[in-house]
Amino acid sequence: xxxxxxxxxxxxxxxxxxxxxxxxxxxxxxxxxxxxxxxxxxxxxxxxxxxxxxxxxxxxxxxxxxxxxxxxxxxxxxxxxxxxxxxxxxxxxxxxxxxxxxxxxxxxxxxxxxxxxxxxxxxxxxxxxxxxxxxxxxxxxxxxxxxxxxxxxxxxxxxxxxxxxxxxxxxxxxxxxxxxxxxxxxxxxxxxxxxxxxxxxxxxxxxxxxxxxxxxxxxxxxxxxxxxxxxxxxxxxxxxxxxxxxxxxxxxxxxxxxxxxxxxxxxxxxxxxxxxxxxxxxxxxxxxxxx
Amino acid sequence: xxxxxxxxxxxxxxxxxxxxxxxxxxxxxxxxxxxxxxxxxxxxxxxxxxxxxxxxxxxxxxxxxxxxxxxxxxxxxxxxxxxxxxxxxxxxxxxxxxxxxxxxxxxxxxxxxxxxxxxxxxxxxxxxxxxxxxxxxxxxxxxxxxxxxxxxxxxxxxxxxxxxxxxxxxxxxxxxxxxxxxxxxxxxxxxxxxxxxxxxxxxxxxxxxxxxxxxxxxxxxxxxxxxxxxxxxxxxxxxxxxxxxxxxxxxxxxxxxxxxxxxxxxxxxxxxxxxxxxxxxxxxxxxxxxxxxxxxxxxxxxxxxxxxxxxxxxxxxxxxxxxxxxxxxxxxxxxxxxxxxxxxxxxxxxxxxxxxxxxx
Ligand SMILES: Nc1ncnc2c1ncn2[C@@H]1O[C@H](COP(=O)(O)OP(=O)(O)OP(=O)(O)O)[C@@H](O)[C@H]1O
Ligand SMILES: [Mg+2]
Numbered sequence: 299x300x301x302x303x304x305x306x307x308x309x310x311x312x313x314x315x316x317x318x319x320x321x322x323x324x325x326x327x328x329x330x331x332x333x334x335x336x337x338x339x340x341x342x343x344x345x346x347x348x349x350x351x352x353x354x355x356x357x358x359x360x361x362x363x364x365x366x367x368x369x370x371x372x373x374x375x376x377x378x379x380x381x382x383x384x385x386x387x388x389x390x391x392x393x394x395x396x397x398x399x400x401x402x403x404x405x406x407x408x409x410x411x412x413x414x415x416x417x418x419x420x421x422x423x424x425x426x427x428x429x430x431x432x433x434x435x436x437x438x439x440x441x442x443x444x445x446x447x448x449x450x451x452x453x454x455x456x457x458x459x460x461x462x463x464x465x466x467x468x469x470x471x472x473x474x475x476x477x478x479x480x481x482x483x484x485x486x487x488x489x490x491x492x493x494x495x496x497x498x499x500x501x502x503x504x505x506x507x508x509x510x511x512x513x514x515x516x517x518x519x520x521x522x523x524x525x526x527x528x529x530x531x532x533x534x535x536x537x538x539x540x541x542x543x544x545x546x547x548x549x550x551x552x553x554x555x556x557x558x559x560x561x562x563x564x565x566x567x568x569x570x571x572x573x574x575x576x577x578x579x580x581x582x583x584x585x586x587x588x589x
Numbered sequence: 590x591x592x593x594x595x596x597x598x599x600x601x602x603x604x605x606x607x608x609x610x611x612x613x614x615x616x617x618x619x620x621x622x623x624x625x626x627x628x629x630x631x632x633x634x635x636x637x638x639x640x641x642x643x644x645x646x647x648x649x650x651x652x653x654x655x656x657x658x659x660x661x662x663x664x665x666x667x668x669x670x671x672x673x674x675x676x677x678x679x680x681x682x683x684x685x686x687x688x689x690x691x692x693x694x695x696x697x698x699x700x701x702x703x704x705x706x707x708x709x710x711x712x713x714x715x716x717x718x719x720x721x722x723x724x725x726x727x728x729x730x731x732x733x734x735x736x737x738x739x740x741x742x743x744x745x746x747x748x749x750x751x752x753x754x755x756x757x758x759x760x761x762x763x764x765x766x767x768x769x770x771x772x773x774x775x776x777x778x779x780x781x782x783x784x785x786x787x788x789x790x791x792x793x794x795x796x797x798x799x800x801x802x803x804x805x806x807x808x809x810x811x812x813x814x815x816x817x818x819x820x821x822x823x824x825x826x827x828x829x830x831x832x833x834x835x836x837x838x839x840x841x842x843x844x845x846x847x848x849x850x851x852x853x854x855x856x857x858x859x860x861x862x863x864x865x866x867x868x869x870x871x872x873x874x875x876x877x878x879x880x881x882x883x884x885x886x887x888x889x890x891x892x893x894x895x896x897x898x899x900x901x902x903x904x905x906x907x908x909x910x911x912x913x914x915x916x917x918x919x920x921x922x923x924x925x926x927x928x929x930x931x932x933x934x935x936x937x938x939x940x941x942x943x944x945x946x947x948x949x
Contacts, residue, residue: 348765348936365772373769377938379762384603395595396770440766 299323300448300479305344305354307337307503314340315351316503322479322496327470329490329511330483331580332500333588338483339376341500342452345481346373358448369397372446374454378437380425387412387421390439397444404443411439415465431457438466442473449473451482455489467493491580501588515577520586523552523560524576530568538563547571592771596779597786604750604787613746614791617739618798624735625802637692640666643678647706649699652692679703728811733873733901736823739795740893741866743827745859747788748834752842752851754780759935760846773932781835785828792827796820819900822909829913830892832920834862836927843934844942854941861889869893876901886912888919 300322307315315337322328330338343349345356347368356363381389387408394404412418415435425433434457441451449470455463470493474480484490490497491511498508507514523539527548535541538560539552548568552560564570578586604610640663641654648654655672657663663675667685673692675683682688682696705712755777758764767776803812837858845854868890872881876898884890885898891912898904926948933947 343765346765346769348768369770371769373766375762375765377762377765379758379765381603381763382761392595392599393766393770396592396767398591 299359300345300481301357301360302341302345303355303357305341305351305356307340307344307349307351314503315344315354318354318500318503318505320498320505320508322481324477324479325474326479326496327474327494328479328481329494329497330481330500331485331487331490331497331584332483336500336588337503338500339452342373342450342481342483343375345450346371346375348375367447370444370447372441372444372449372451374437374441374451376452378434380433380436380440382426383424385422385424386417386428386436389425389436390443393440394443397446399444407443407445408439411442411469414469415439416462431459431462434458435462435466438469442469446473447478449478449480449482451480453484454482455484455486463489487579487581487584497580499584499587506587507583511580514583515580520553520578520582522576522578523555523557524572524574525550525552525560525564525570526572527564527567528569528571530564534563534567551576592775593779593782596771596776597783598779600754600780600783601787604784610787614794617742617791618794621735621739621795621799622802625799625806625808637674637689637695638672639692639696640672640675642675646676646679646696646699647703649695652695652699729813729901730873732812732819733876733897734870735799736819736900737866737869737873737893737897739792740823740827740830740869740896741862743788743792743795744830744834744893745862747784747791747831748838748858748862749851749855750784750787751780751835752838752855753848754784755839755842755931755935756845756848756851759843759938760848762938764935768936773935774928777839777928777931781832781839785831785835788831789824789827792824796823819896822899823896825913826892826896826916829916829920830889833889833892833916833923834858836920836923837861840927840930840934841944843931844944844947846938846941850941865890865893869897873897873901876904882908886915888916891916 301319302321303319305315305318307313318337318341320328320330330341332338340349344351344354345363347363347365358367361367384392390408390412391404394407395401399407409418409421412421415438417432417435417439420428420432425436428436434454438451438454441449441454454466454470458466467489470480470482494511496508496510497514499506509517527534527550529546530548532543532548535548535550538555539550541551542549550560550564561570561573564573637652639652639654640657642657642660642663645654645656654676655666657666657675660675660677663672663677664683666672667675667683670685673684674688674696676696677683679700682693758767758776764776771779800816802808838855841854841858842851845851868880868884871878872885872894875881881894881898885894885904886908895904895909895912899909930944930947934942
């Protein structure tokens with residue numbers, strides 16, 4: 299289990315992290331979301347040991363992270379960096395070897411990953427001639443080549459086309475199901491909602507919400523009552539909630555009130571097509587949490 | 590350790606394929622080979638053809654006489670380039686342009702010898718005895734001067750490569766994922782070792798090329814005894830000097846994030862190297878001067894001054910040991926300080942990092 303505990307970090311007068319903590323269990327995919335400048339990258343860089351925290355700790359399976367433990371991590375930094383003139387396969391292989399793989403193992407792992415990420419045809423091209431998205435795939439291959447014990451990826455999906463997003467999602471799910479904790483940050487909330495078991499929302503250097511996606515949807519934000527009524531005359535629901543009209547249908551969203559009473563009045567007004575609770579989407583929770 | 594070798598291996602593989610490296614290798618080899626031929630060119634010819642009209646004079650070393658029927662024919666041979674000079678009736682020397690100085694002396698002495706012999710006088714030639722040092726002094730000074738240039742060139746360009754490599758990795762942020770795989774000292778050490786081995790390769794090419802060219806031109810015959818010692822001391826001092834300056838280069842390089850800033854951030858180092866070069870140059874000419882003697886034990890000046898002094902003169906072993914000992918201490922200190930600066934500065938991308946901030 300990867301545990302981030304109460305990280306604090308300031309740059310001069312600017313407080314970047316003010317007590318950030320979360321935990322990711324083995325086999326769990328953790329989505330790290332927050333507005334620009336919220337502190338995601340700073341947190342991940344501290345986890346990777348690129349930055350030192352002013353206080354707080356990162357633990358893996360209960361022990362503070364050492365250099366040797368981190369070496370088994372796979373990391374994709376926010377600012378991508380590769381040797382521009384080095385060939386794709388050579389580069390992925392090189393990083394495999396730096397992480398401790400033998401020559402043959404590194405070559406095999408690199409070949410297999412490039413295949414999965416759709417780069418097999420570009421293996422002998424210099425990185426600099428690849429498109430940005432393809433360079434990004436190489437960056438991912440570099441992060442994954444040594445079968446990391448933990449994955450820390452800073453916005454791995456940005457800049458990828460839908461096919462590549464799916465390919466990467468598959469790879470991540472694969473790694474995850476083999477018991478690897480995966481942390482990634484993203485601004486694509488639908489994607490996070492679709493992929494992640496749990497999420498953490500950070501705002502201004504503080505965690506404002508974290509937990510399983512399902513639980514968050516139940517507990518955070520507003521759960522609304524939603525009714526779809528056909529053929530009702532306008533104005534029947536005045537004062538009950540927010541009404542939007544779509545043809546002869548009216549959609550009513552109610553924050554609070556006696557649901558049975560509301561249903562009865564809806565049935566009087568017209569034909570009720572839908573009646574139920576609508577849980578907030580991650581995007582809605584996010585907007586509310588960081589507001 | 591494994592990480593260090595992997596890094597070194599990559600440095601060598603990538604750099605050795607670049608045009609810049611091959612060009613510098615070729616140019617430096619060409620330079621020493623050319624220099625090995627210079628004495629031969631400056632020394633003039635070593636075989637002369639002389640057209641003779643009338644009596645043939647006494648034989649002279651390196652001179653071949655060819656008889657011609659009359660002055661006109663002899664002059665024609667000279668102007669046509671067949672002969673270097675014409676000797677007319679043992680009285681007059683004709684040459685095209687200025688008469689070669691050595692040929693003039695040879696002809697003059699042959700002329701005198703003939704006259705003396707004819708008068709029946711017997712002269713025993715002077716016996717010349719030279720001290721070993723004096724005998725080789727000019728050659729040793731020559732070798733020392735060449736050494737200064739070679740060492741300076743190799744040190745500055747190898748250290749430059751280290752700095753550029755550091756900035757490349759910092760600027761492209763690749764250093765973040767590198768440091769997730771290897772420790773900073775492995776990354777820095779691998780770069781220094783890899784590029785240092787390439788520098789040594791270049792040095793070997795220069796020394797080897799120079800020695801081969803010298804034996805081809807016959808220059809090697811004039812080499813002082815103990816050339817092996819000079820070669821070994823050059824290699825050892827190159828390694829020490831390189832370790833010192835490359836650690837400085839890496840530390841300064843890690844302060845900036847863009848290649849355009851490399852030159853300005855390295856200015857203190859290049860100035861120190863240039864100063865060392867100038868001092869070493871004077872030491873080549875005046876190896877026993879007070880300045881040369883003092884600075885040949887003071888690091889980092891000793892890295893160039895000492896090998897140059899060893900080549901130019903006989904240096905007491907005590908001074909060499911003292912000098913090497915001090916240099917090793919300096920190298921260790923600079924490696925530690927350099928690694929410290931590098932560790933702290935290399936992940937701080939963006940604006941130039943202040944040296945004082947990271948040294949604390
Ligand atoms: N090296 C630095 N020096 C000074 N301030 C910094 C530095 N790095 C980060 N910060 C500040 O710390 C805060 C958190 O930045 P961080 O990069 O972690 O945000 P983020 O959540 O990753 O944002 P984004 O979504 O834009 O990537 C920001 O206010 C940023 O300005
Ligand atoms: Mg970020």
